[in-house]
Amino acid sequence: MSLPATTNYFRITLLRSAIGLPKKSSGVLAALGLHKRLRTVYHPVSQTVAGQVFAVKELVDVQEVDQALTKREMRELRQPESGFYVERRAGAGKDVIGGREVV
Amino acid sequence: MLSLNLKRALLESRLPVPPTFLLPWAASLTTVSHTTGAGNVPPPLLNTVQQVSAEEQAAGSVTRKAQTPKPKRVDPTTTLARSATVAGTERPTTPSTLFSSPVAPLSESVRDLLPLLQAQGSHYITAHIHDRPYLITQGDTVRLPFFMKDAEPGDVLRLNKATNIGSRDYTLKASAPAPKLKSATTTTRMVLDPTTGSLESHSRVMPATSLDSNTAGASAAMAVAPHFIPHIAKGKVSYLDERLFVCRAVVMGMESEPMRMKEKTKRRNRKIKTVRSKHRYTVLKIKEVRIRGVEEIEGGGELA
Numbered sequence: 001m002s003l004p005a006t007t008n009y010f011r012i013t014l015l016r017s018a019i020g021l022p023k024k025s026s027g028v029l030a031a032l033g034l035h036k037r038l039r040t041v042y043h044p045v046s047q048t049v050a051g052q053v054f055a056v057k058e059l060v061d062v063q064e065v066d067q068a069l070t071k072r073e074m075r076e077l078r079q080p081e082s083g084f085y086v087e088r089r090a091g092a093g094k095d096v097i098g099g100r101e102v103v
Numbered sequence: 104m105l106s107l108n109l110k111r112a113l114l115e116s117r118l119p120v121p122p123t124f125l126l127p128w129a130a131s132l133t134t135v136s137h138t139t140g141a142g143n144v145p146p147p148l149l150n151t152v153q154q155v156s157a158e159e160q161a162a163g164s165v166t167r168k169a170q171t172p173k174p175k176r177v178d179p180t181t182t183l184a185r186s187a188t189v190a191g192t193e194r195p196t197t198p199s200t201l202f203s204s205p206v207a208p209l210s211e212s213v214r215d216l217l218p219l220l221q222a223q224g225s226h227y228i229t230a231h232i233h234d235r236p237y238l239i240t241q242g243d244t245v246r247l248p249f250f251m252k253d254a255e256p257g258d259v260l261r262l263n264k265a266t267n268i269g270s271r272d273y274t275l276k277a278s279a280p281a282p283k284l285k286s287a288t289t290t291t292r293m294v295l296d297p298t299t300g301s302l303e304s305h306s307r308v309m310p311a312t313s314l315d316s317n318t319a320g321a322s323a324a325m326a327v328a329p330h331f332i333p334h335i336a337k338g339k340v341s342y343l344d345e346r347l348f349v350c351r352a353v354v355m356g357m358e359s360e361p362m363r364m365k366e367k368t369k370r371r372n373r374k375i376k377t378v379r380s381k382h383r384y385t386v387l388k389i390k391e392v393r394i395r396g397v398e399e400i401e402g403g404g405e406l407a
Contacts, residue, residue, distance in 0.1 A: 080234035080339075083264035087351065090257025 007064035010049055013040045016059040028055045042068035209344075214397050216273065217347070221394045223270035228350055228392050230262040234340065238267075239350075243389045246358060250383040254354045260387065262350040264342045268394060275394075280341045346400045351391040359383045 014034040018026040032052055033041040043049040045064065053062055069077075209217075220226075227240040237245055254260070268275045363380040 081264060083230065083232040083234070084260045084262045084352075086254065086258050087261040088259040090255050090354075 006066050007045060009042045009044055009065050009068045010053060011040060011042055011063040011065045011068075012053060013038065013061045014059060015061050018056070018059060025056055025059070028052050029059070032056075034060070040074065044068075209397065209400060213275075213347070217275070217394065217397055220268070220270055220273040220275055221396060223272060226268060226270050226392050226394060228262075228265050228269075228348065229267040230350055231264040231266065231340065231342065232262065234264075236266065239389045239392070241389055241392045244355070245352070245387045245389065247385045247387065249385070250357065251354070251385040254385060256354055256356045258354045259390075260352045260354065262352060263345045265348060265350065266340060266342060268343065268348055275343065275347070277341050277343045280339065347395060349391060349393045349395060350389070352387040352389045355386040355388050357383050358386055 012032060012034065014029065014037050017037055018029055029035070032043065032049075033039075042065070053060060225240065227238060229236045229238050231237070232247065233249075235248075239245060266277045360380075360382050365378045365380065366375050367378060368375040
């Protein structure tokens with residue numbers, strides 16, 4: 001498996017819940033910020049985070065990436081394409097494209 | 104903050120090699136820079152990406168594979184003596200045309216059969232709004248199951264995502280999306296066909312990594328991705344080329360349902376909370392469903 005030149009972040013996804021496991025596991029997941037299944041968090045690569053991941057390694061999926069997405073960016077990626085665009089606004093001239101109104 | 108146009112352009116570009124931060128193992132395989140902004144590149148969300156990257160790694164190649172376009176298949180649905188269904192051909196595009204709007208030529212089948220489709224009188228189209236399909240034709244009134252906040256009555260919308268366009272005898276379909284890859288998790292089991300494979304027990308075996316996927320994948324029931332694929336990266340619908348058709352709709356106005364009251368309470372609790380709902384829905388009227396001619400498409404005409 002070849003990695004990119006700089007892998008700065010761990011991309012950690014919770015796949016299995018810690019219900020029924022000792023409290024230590026759920027504590028580690030809370031420290032990582034994983035409170036629900038299939039949530040994804042980004043953490044910088046460090047020995048601390050690597051140790052945390054190792055503590056819950058059976059529950060999570062980990063990738064090494066070089067860019068961390070914010071919650072807003074991940075949400076935008078989930079949105080489907082709208083499938084339309086406004087060609088002409090009501091009351092605008094026929095030359096208007098893209099919804100800009102001609103006064 | 105990702106701009107929607109940038110995201111949409113990259114989603115539609117269908118890169119065979121993904122950018123680095125979503126699929127890092129394949130990132131070094133590309134020699135093409137994928138960044139258009141200051142490192143703010145959203146990932147392409149296609150399984151073709153995953154599959155090709157796995158194959159590429161197994162083959163050990165560093166060159167960029169040809170971009171898989173959207174081959175069109177025009178299927179005649181009559182028993183008249185017409186030519187048999189011709190599968191669309193793949194059109195490789197150079198890396199330089201990755202982010203510029205490609206003026207890719209139409210495939211053979213489209214060029215041959217589009218005039219026949221166009222010549223027939225009435226057409227229908229399956230247009231997708233927010234990935235939901237609507238089978239419409241000219242003159243239809245569509246009540247959408249949601250309210251478009253920024254659409255005033257009288258606005259003209261251009262619907263540009265479609266999967267099927269058809270007439271009485273012909274149908275133009277978008278290419279089938281790549282088969283879904285299954286995420287590799289600890290509960291994934293590989294089932295081997297006992298008639299062709301070995302008779303060993305293979306249950307509770309973790310799916311093979313990308314390097315071994317070629318050997319195990321052939322006998323697996325479903326191809327397994329080398330990594331967990333979040334739902335944003337799972338396979339989606341593939342659309343037709345936007346240049347082939349014109350579909351316009353006018354916003355007629357807004358409808359709303361009758362007021363609904365929902366009472367929420369628990370047993371042996373006298374407090375009753377009432378929730379009122381009165382949803383609104385946008386109504387569109389389809390004013391144009393038109394298929395463009397081959398000359399018009401290849402000439403690069405923009406409007407109308």
